[in-house]
Amino acid sequence: MPTPLRRLRLRSDCFRAVRAFFYAADFWETDTPVKVAAPALEEHIDAVPADDGFLRTSPELHMKRLLSEGAERIFQLGPCFRRGERGAFHHPEFTLLEWYRAHADYETILADTQALLRQVARALLGGTTLPAATGPVDLGGEWRRLTVADAFRRWAGWDPTANWDADRFDLDLVEKVEPALPRDRPVILMDYPAPAAALARLRPDGRTAERWELYLGGLEIANAYSELTDPDEQRRRFAACAAARAARGKPVYPLDEDFLEALRRGPATAGGIALGLDRFILLCAGAERLADVLPPP
Amino acid sequence: MYSASDLRKGLKIELDGQPYEVTEFNFFKPGKGQAMYKCRIKNMITQSTMEKTFREVDKIGEPNLDHRNMHFSYVDGENYVFSDQTTYEEFRIHQQTLGDKRFFLVEDMAVDILFHNGNPIDIQMPFFIEKIITDTEPGVRGDTATNVTKPAKIDNGYELRVPLFINQGDTIRIDTRTGAYVDRVSKG
Numbered sequence: 001m002p003t004p005l006r007r008l009r010l011r012s013d014c015f016r017a018v019r020a021f022f023y024a025a026d027f028w029e030t031d032t033p034v035k036v037a038a039p040a041l042e043e044h045i046d047a048v049p050a051d052d053g054f055l056r057t058s059p060e061l062h063m064k065r066l067l068s069e070g071a072e073r074i075f076q077l078g079p080c081f082r083r084g085e086r087g088a089f090h091h092p093e094f095t096l097l098e099w100y101r102a103h104a105d106y107e108t109i110l111a112d113t114q115a116l117l118r119q120v121a122r123a124l125l126g127g128t129t130l131p132a133a134t135g136p137v138d139l140g141g142e143w144r145r146l147t148v149a150d151a152f153r154r155w156a157g158w159d160p161t162a163n164w165d166a167d168r169f170d171l172d173l174v175e176k177v178e179p180a181l182p183r184d185r186p187v188i189l190m191d192y193p194a195p196a197a198a199l200a201r202l203r204p205d206g207r208t209a210e211r212w213e214l215y216l217g218g219l220e221i222a223n224a225y226s227e228l229t230d231p232d233e234q235r236r237r238f239a240a241c242a243a244a245r246a247a248r249g250k251p252v253y254p255l256d257e258d259f260l261e262a263l264r265r266g267p268a269t270a271g272g273i274a275l276g277l278d279r280f281i282l283l284c285a286g287a288e289r290l291a292d293v294l295p296p297p
Numbered sequence: 298m299y300s301a302s303d304l305r306k307g308l309k310i311e312l313d314g315q316p317y318e319v320t321e322f323n324f325f326k327p328g329k330g331q332a333m334y335k336c337r338i339k340n341m342i343t344q345s346t347m348e349k350t351f352r353e354v355d356k357i358g359e360p361n362l363d364h365r366n367m368h369f370s371y372v373d374g375e376n377y378v379f380s381d382q383t384t385y386e387e388f389r390i391h392q393q394t395l396g397d398k399r400f401f402l403v404e405d406m407a408v409d410i411l412f413h414n415g416n417p418i419d420i421q422m423p424f425f426i427e428k429i430i431t432d433t434e435p436g437v438r439g440d441t442a443t444n445v446t447k448p449a450k451i452d453n454g455y456e457l458r459v460p461l462f463i464n465q466g467d468t469i470r471i472d473t474r475t476g477a478y479v480d481r482v483s484k485g
Contacts, residue, residue: 044331044353084302084332087324167352170330175350178327198329213328223328248354 001286007293010124014281017123018077018097021116027073027099032062034079038256041241042198046083047253048092054253055081058274059098060199061259064227067102067270068262075099077277088289089219089279097275104271105226106200106210110188113214113222113273114143117186117280124284131286132217134183139216143186148208151189155180161193161207169196178218187215199234200225214275216283224273231263299359301351304334309341311358312349316341316413341411342418363412364421369402377402379410390417400455401426401473425470427482428452436461446478 002010019029039047039054040061047054056062059076066074077097085092101108118139121128128140149161156172181187190212194202197209210226228234235255242252281293299310308319321337332353339346341360351357367379367388376389377399388410392399398420402408409421433449446458451471459478463469466485469478 042329044326044329085324085326087326090324090326167331170327170333171350171352173327173330174325174333174335196329220328 001292004296007281007285007287008295010285011281011293011295013124014120014277014284015077017120018075018116018277020123021119022073022075022099025073025112027075028071030059030063030066030071030074030076031078032056032059032066032076036062038254038259040199041238041245041253041255043241043244046250048081048083057082058096060272060274061256063098063100064270064272065259065262067100067267068265071100072102073100089282091278091290091294094290094294095277097277098273100227100270100272102267102270105269106190106212106224106271109224109271109273110212113224113275114139114186120280121284130216130283132183132219132283133286133288134217134219136184137217137283138185141185143188144182145188145190146181147191148189148193149191151177151181160196161191164193164195166195169193178215178220181215181218183218189213189215197228197237198223198225199228199237201228201230216280219279219283220276221279221283222273222275224271227270227272229263229266229268229270231260234263235260299357301332301334301353301355301357304336304351304357309360309362310338311360312338316360316362316418320346341413361414363415364409365412367408367410369404369406369408371404379408388417390420394418395420397455397476398422398473400451400453401428401471401476422473424473425479426473427468427470429485430459430463430465430467430469433459433463433465435464 034056035050035053036056037053039057045057047057058080063074063076077095079093080096081093118128121130121139128138130137130139149159153159156176160169191208192211194207194209197211200209200211202209212224213220214222238255245252278290278293282290285293287293304319304322306319306322310317310319317338317340319336320339323335325333325335334351336349337346338349365381367381370378370380375392377392377395379388379390394417401422406422410417411419428451430449431452434447436447447461448456449459449463450456457476457478459469463481464485468482470480470482472479
């Protein structure tokens with residue numbers, strides 16, 4: 001593993017390579033507020049309070065507003081904050097790379113991700129094999145695609161898209177499915193059960209959502225959606241989240257009405273993604289803990 | 298009751314009426330899912346370990362643990378008798394509970410006994426004790442190709458491995474936590 005200073009330099013090289021990719025692809029870099037009044041309402045994500053507002057958990061809602069105003073290709077990399085998330089691969093302050101395309105879906109975003117990560121790996125490492133601590137990960141070859149239903153049937157013995165059980169899903173994902181995923185190549189887990197859709201749109205059958213997650217070396221790296229663009233459905237989901245949070249005694253954040261209003265203006269379809277850049281840097285550095293590649297406090 | 302977020306290495310918890318110590322602890326959180334705390338826990342009575350995953354919403358029992366300062370009095374058959382220095386109450390602890398630590402007890406030794414629901418489950422004694430080697434073969438120099446240690450016994454029959462240069466009558470120091478030889482204190 002490179003020296004501490006070299007690891008910090010790797011962060012800079014990574015940001016540079018990421019920006020180069022997006023500028024060449026005609027994206028512009030947005031900077032949206034870090035302190036927000038209404039963090040996205042998600043059942044299991046807690047925001048850090050800041051004065052009369054909160055630190056953002058993601059730039060998603062603000063970036064999607066820009067799509068509604070006509071932005072077609074936008075990206076942002078910057079700090080996000082989540083309360084109570086600390087561990088080998090979690091840090092309460094971390095760097096997310098998010099990008100969005102109007103008139104696109106999660107397949108377009110997948111193509112972007114493959115091109116981006118291969119290019120960034122070449123710039124940082126001179127090749128497309130990541131020297132991850134769990135073993136080399138070859139980004140250059142075929143990326144393994146698996147539906148959530150198939151992965152769970154195979155490694156957990158049940159199908160969460162047929163019978164939903166939130167607790168069992170989270171537990172089996174961590175205990176049975178994630179540890180079984182191939183480590184030597186990228187794995188895309190796709191089409192999550194509708195109750196785990198978050199902000200992704202549902203497929204016509206209503207059972208699964210157009211959401212995929214990227215795993216590299218068994219570590220969750222990115223979460224992508226064909227974005228939900230229906231404001232009424234979005235409002236319903238936020239309300240359900242609010243009720244679930246309240247039932248567990250968790251703070252319920254205000255609804256982002258500006259965001260919901262913006263969804264009315266379009267676009268009809270969009271694809272977007274959040275990628276944990278610190279984790280990607282960890283894999284490039286062959287580090288074992290996120291703290292090893294974060295700027296020292 | 299503890300919340301899952303209280304979990305940390307070294308925490309003592311209770312599951313199914315048994316006391317456990319958390320020996321390893323890892324935080325997991327799949328992107329949109331609930332936080333999970335994967336732990337390795339050790340049963341404080343049987344010493345066996347197992348893995349246990351707790352969800353963020355889980356509540357975990359706190360064991361009723363107590364420890365008391367005692368002095369070792371004497372052996373009575375298979376039981377070792379300790380006396381509480383303040384109340385002079387006597388406690389008998391079976392040799393099975395003490396394990397090898399029973400061999401390191403000396404008369405009037407001050408120890409710390411851990412109780413769970415009033416039952417003694419563990420003993421904390423001074424880390425090092427000195428004992429005379431009562432039985433060992435003379436070590437032959439030049440034998441180091443195959444063996445660097447040899448068996449030896451102390452007065453109560455406890456057997457451990459010692460370096461070849463240790464002789465019968467030597468006083469050695471033993472680490473009571475591991476039961477292993479540490480160094481020689483004096484020659485016999």
